[in-house]
Amino acid sequence: MAAQKINEAHEHIAKAEKCLKTSLTKWKPDYDSAASEYSKAAVAFKNAKQFEQAKDAYVKEAEYHTENKALFHAAKALEQAGMMMKDMKRMPEAIQYIEKASMMYVENGTPDTAAMALDRAGKLIEPVNVEKAIDLYKKAASVFENEDRLRQAAELLGKSSRLLVRLRRLDEAAASIHKEKNMYKEIENYPTCFKKTIAQVLVHLHRNDFVAADKCVRESYSIPGFSGSEDCVAMEQLLQGYDEQDEDVVNRVCSSPLLKYMDNDYAKLAVTLKVPGGGKKKKSPTVPQGGAGAPAAAEEDDEYEGGLC
Template sequence: MAAQKINEALEHIAKADKYLKTSFLKWKPDYDSAASEYAKAAVAFKNAKQFDQAKEAYLKEAENHENNKALFHAAKAYEQAGMMLKEMHKLPEAVQLIEKASMMYLENGTPDTAAMALERAGKLIENVNLEKAVHLYQQSASVFENEERLRQAVELLGKASRLLVRARRLDEASASLQKEKNIFREIENYPTCYKKTIAQVLVHLHRNDFVAAEKCVRETYSIPGFSGSEDCIALEQLLEGYDQQDQDQVSDVCCSPLFKYMDNDYAKLGLCLVVPGGGIKKKSPASPQDGTENSTAAGSQVEDDDDEYSRGLC
């Protein structure tokens, strides 16, 4: 079966070569027909699992579409070539071709397709290169934002924010979260603004910037419905506990369902948040013996939390 498909592909390539030849009566190559034959060859190679040859055929197809000024079809062919590189586990090279395709989509006047291509590239590279994935998601979000497709833009910004937290690029994560919050406010999705504020506060506290965390909460009071909400009350308790170096209060807030069921990257920030002073829990007002036991247990809990996330965010 594979051999049959390979022979079929080679026949299509031979036909493509004929379409590209010129003669006394044929002055210009037939780029459109050649591109069609290369596309058929690529599919045949792909079905035979000859991914390297399929990639080359797609690149030839793209080249001929470019020569024919058919940018959209050229971009599609570059994307397909990128997917062949993915099958070959050459992800950086695959992303490079998909980025090239996205530029062609933009040049062709199809920005939505460009943005979706960048998002696909981000998904491909996310487990290999976080920084590149962040860049691709931000680029995609920017394209959607320029097209006033804010819901799609903010979804991609959210992906970028979470990856920035995972990579411990907390200053950039804070700025990205602020941009998310601004968009959610613009589209009047106020409850999600509250959740983004919680994430932002956790990021600021991990940056050891209590002032920025407090300012973040104060600014959110201007968003309708925030004052008196469960998010507002929890954040006030969190900041109070952090300011007073009360690890018990901070841990209680961060272990509440409101914090635990956030996106995983932010939930981890809460679970491993330690107040200044080493994060030793305050002794409860009990007998000296009980207090010692409580203190030991608390210290053990903090150590367990630290150990759980020592290889991750914390």
């Protein structure tokens, strides 16, 4: 079966080469037909599990579609070449082909398709190279943002934010979440803004920046429905407990379902949050029963407890 498919692929390549030949009666190569034959050859090679040869055929298909000014089809062929690289576990090369395809989609005037290709590339590379996945998700978000597709842009930016948290690049994560939140605010998706506020607070507290965390909550009071919501109440309690070094309050908020069932990377921030000072609650000063002079008297008793020498 495999041998038959390989022979079939070579027959299509021979036909493609014939389409490219010129003569006295045929002045221009038939790029469209050649691309079609290379596409058929690529499929035959793929079915025979000859992924390297299939990749080469897809690249040739893309080349002749480009010659024919058919950029969309050229980009599709390059994406398929990338998939062949993926099947051979050669992920960096796979991503290169898909990124090149995305640029062709943009050039062709189909930016949505470009962004979706970058998103797919991000998913492919994420298990082996998180930093590259972050870059791809950011690029995809930027393409959608340029097209005023803010919901899609925010979703892709969200993927990037979570991976930045996973890598502990918290300064970048804080900026990314802030941008996400503004996008959701602009499209009036206020409940998601509430969740982004929680994510902001957790990131800032892990950055040891209480002031920034507090500012995020205060700014969110202007978002319709936030004040008095369970998200708002939880964050107010968390910040108060953190500021007062009350470990019990912080643990109670961080282990609540509201935070426990967030995206996994944020849930981990919640369960690993430590209060400053070792978690010992600040005690309010109290006046002993002996009145204002009692502390001094106690100090004198201690000083001479063993008697005079």
